[in-house]
Structure formats: C-alpha cells, structure tokens
Amino acid sequence: GQNIDQPTEMTATEGAIVQINCTYQTSGFNGLFWYQQHAGEAPTFLSYNVLDGLEEKGRFSSFLSRSKGYSYLLLKELQMKDSASYLCAVEDSNYQLIWGAGTKLIIKP
Amino acid sequence: ETGVTQTPRHLVMGMTNKKSLKCEQHLGHNAMYWYKQSAKKPLELMFVYNFKEQTENNSVPSRFSPECPNSSHLFLHLHTLQPEDSALYLCASAASGGDYNEQFFGPGTRLTVL
Numbered sequence: 001g002q003n004i005d006q007p008t009e010m011t012a013t014e015g016a017i018v019q020i021n022c023t024y025q026t027s028g029f030n031g032l033f034w035y036q037q038h039a040g041e042a043p044t045f046l047s048y049n050v051l052d053g054l055e056e057k058g059r060f061s062s063f064l065s066r067s068k069g070y071s072y073l074l075l076k077e078l079q080m081k082d083s084a085s086y087l088c089a090v091e092d093s094n095y096q097l098i099w100g101a102g103t104k105l106i107i108k109p
Numbered sequence: 110e111t112g113v114t115q116t117p118r119h120l121v122m123g124m125t126n127k128k129s130l131k132c133e134q135h136l137g138h139n140a141m142y143w144y145k146q147s148a149k150k151p152l153e154l155m156f157v158y159n160f161k162e163q164t165e166n167n168s169v170p171s172r173f174s175p176e177c178p179n180s181s182h183l184f185l186h187l188h189t190l191q192p193e194d195s196a197l198y199l200c201a202s203a204a205s206g207g208d209y210n211e212q213f214f215g216p217g218t219r220l221t222v223l
Contacts, residue, residue, distance in 0.1 A: 004151065031209050042113070042199065042214035043152075050209065087152070091210055096165065099152040 002026045004100035006088050011106045012078055020073045020086050020103045028093025034062055034073045035087040037102065043087055046073070075105075083107045112136065113215035115200050121221045122190065130185040130218045132200030140205045141183040142212065143175060146197040158183065159205055190222045 003025045012018040024032070031050040035043040049055055049064035049071060061074040073086055085102040092098055113134045122128050134141065143155040157165035158177040172194075174186040183200055197219050201212040 008149065033209075033211070042216045044214070045211050048209050048211065089152075095210060096154060096157070097152075097210070097212065101149055101151045 002092065002098045004088055004090060004098055006086075006100040006103045008101070009104045009106065011108060012075075014078055014080060014107055014109050016078050017074065017076050018078060018105065020075075020088075020105065022071045022073070022088035022100055024069050024071070024088070024090045024098070024100075026090045026092045026098050029066060030091040030093065030095060032062075032064055032071050033089045033091070033097065034071075035089065036084050037087060038084045046086075078107050080107050080109070113200060113202055113213050115198075115215035115218050117218060118216065119219045119221075121223065122187070123223050124190060124192075126190075127186070127188040129187065130198055130200075130220075132183040132185075132215055134181055134183075134200075134202040134213070134215075136202055136204075136213060138202035138204045138213070139180050140203045140210075141177060141180075142201040142203070143183065143185050144199040144201065146199055146217070152199070156185075187220075190220075192222050195220055195222045 006022045034046040036046050037043040047062040054063045059076045064071045085104045087102045088100040089097040116131045139160050141158045145153045155169045156175040161177050172189050176184040197217045199217045200215040203212045
C-alpha cells in the first residue's frame with residue numbers, strides 16, 4: 001500500500017531551527033510537496049521537490065532523497081507565526097497526491 | 110474575490126437532511142478536487158474533476174454526490190449522512206498540465222452530522 005509517515009507533533013523555541021521529517025512508500029513518484037496549514041485555515045503550498053537535493057526558499061528549505069524515500073522540511077529563525085501543521089504529500093504515478101497526517105509544530109517563546 | 114472560496118464555512122445537519130457544499134475558484138484552473146480532512150488523519154481524496162469531467166472517485170459512499178457544472182464551480186451534495194462523516198471538507202483547484210500539480214485550497218466547510 002501507499003504510506004506517508006511524519007511525526008505527529010514537534011515543539012521548538014522561537015528563533016531556533018527545526019527539521020520535520022517525512023518518509024514515503026508510494027506507487028511511483030512524480031514529486032513531493034510540503035504544505036502549511038494554520039488551525040482553521042486552508043493548507044497553503046510551501047515547496048516542491050522532484051530531484052534529489054535541497055531547495056531553499058527564504059527561511060524554509062526542503063530536502064529530498066528519492067533512493068531513501070525521504071524528505072525533510074527545515075525551518076530556520078522560527079517565529080511564533082510558524083506554529084501550524086506541516087503536511088507532506090507525494091504525487092504518485094497516477095499524478096494523485098498521497099498525503100501524510102501532518103506534523104503539528106508548536107513554537108514556544 | 111480571488112482564490113478558492115467555499116460555502117458554507119460551517120454546517121450542522123441531521124442524518125435525514127439534504128444539503129450541498131459549494132466551491133468556486135477564480136484562478137482559471139481546470140482541475141478541481143474534494144477532500145475530507147479528519148482530525149489527525151491524512152487528507153482523503155474524494156473526487157477529482159478535470160475539464161468538468163470526473164476522473165477519480167475514491168470509493169466514496171453514494172451518500173456523497175459531486176457535481177461540476179463548469180470549470181469554476183464544484184458542488185458536493187449530501188444526503189442521509191452518518192455521524193462519522195463529520196469532518197472538514199476541503200475543495201482545491203489546480204492548473205493541469207503545469208510543471209507540477211500545486212493545489213490551491215479553499216478554507217473548508219466544517220461539517221457536523223448529528
């Protein structure tokens with residue numbers, strides 16, 4: 001079957017760095033997405049990786065290793081507004097997104 | 110209005126009621142999706158429409174009935190629902206044929222079935 005695993009919850013301190021991991025087993029691979037979802041709001045797109053390596057976008061970076069079925073989202077200089085759920089999703093061979101359950105990130109002052 | 114909008118934002122209904130959820134996108138996209146989001150569970154894809162044609166139906170019970178009259182509007186008709194259908198229902202749209210399938214989500218309808 002298809003499976004996306006990510007931690008349920010993480011806690012970090014304002015100003016620090018946090019890494020959210022995602023491992024996947026899917027029928028084919030056409031790319032990996034990270035979305036951010038604040039409580040009560042719509043998920044919003046953060047990043048897309050299809051080739052191995054690191055994609056940097058401001059304070060957020062996303063890494064992919066296709067051979068390991070592994071990705072992480074790195075958040076630097078954490079701010080209180082980064083408290084949200086972070087969703088990992090993989091596009092399978094049918095171009096459908098398979099979603100993880102999300103990681104709830106709690107930022108403490 | 111821009112982006113993806115959904116109405117109503119909150120809905121409480123009894124198991125014998127009939128109601129409809131509405132989604133509208135103002136992004137010129139040609140693919141639209143219905144998802145179910147339950148607490149601490151992955152997003153569940155329910156239906157996909159490409160160019161108004163249904164291309165995916167992930168074994169969704171017949172008490173959920175989608176309708177896509179044009180590329181900008183998507184409905185989810187509900188009837189004789191069960192309490193376990195209580196969840197957040199998210200609509201999304203995407204531009205098919207792009208480099209990657211970035212989906213834009215609406216704010217969702219919080220559904221409670223009594």
